[in-house]
Amino acid sequence: MLRAIPLLLLSSVLSLAAQAEIYKMKDAQGNIIFTDTPGDKPAELVELQPVNTQPVIEPGAVPDTVKPGVQSVYNPKILSPKEGTSMTAEQRDLPVVASVSPALGETDEFQLTIDGTPYGETTRENSFVIRDITRGEHNLRVNVISLEGKVLSSSPSVRVFVLRPSAAGPNSPLNKSKSPSGAPKARG
Numbered sequence: 001m002l003r004a005i006p007l008l009l010l011s012s013v014l015s016l017a018a019q020a021e022i023y024k025m026k027d028a029q030g031n032i033i034f035t036d037t038p039g040d041k042p043a044e045l046v047e048l049q050p051v052n053t054q055p056v057i058e059p060g061a062v063p064d065t066v067k068p069g070v071q072s073v074y075n076p077k078i079l080s081p082k083e084g085t086s087m088t089a090e091q092r093d094l095p096v097v098a099s100v101s102p103a104l105g106e107t108d109e110f111q112l113t114i115d116g117t118p119y120g121e122t123t124r125e126n127s128f129v130i131r132d133i134t135r136g137e138h139n140l141r142v143n144v145i146s147l148e149g150k151v152l153s154s155s156p157s158v159r160v161f162v163l164r165p166s167a168a169g170p171n172s173p174l175n176k177s178k179s180p181s182g183a184p185k186a187r188g
Contacts, residue, residue, distance in 0.1 A: 074153040094130040098142040107147035
């Protein structure tokens, strides 16, 4: 019985691979139908593009912040984007605005991090633009850095989501069958 399990799993995987073909055909009313089982009706095999995938983003080492029990002089925070913000990858660039109180000392600077990895150079400016941000979930943080490169203080992390563009976007043919309210039109 135990020997049959690997064979059963292998046959399941092979059957899934065989079902990966998609066919295009017309029904009796002339409507186009996509199916994985065309049966005995005439059908055209549809060539599918490879699936868009992205490897898992491994979080980088989060820089050390101020030692426990030591009060930081600075209180940085990210003003924009807000926690949980979602955007599509079509937007490509993500502006980030930070604040700090009290104001930075003469030699201290900001450093933006994405998923624990520094992004760009340190700067005295409190606004950043993340160019060509990749799809997925990202954690943003702004650190205040000393002239020696030591992290003096860190903002709370802000999580943003970059989504794959929808095939049913506002100009998609998939939305042509919907009324302005977004509800499907009634067929008469």
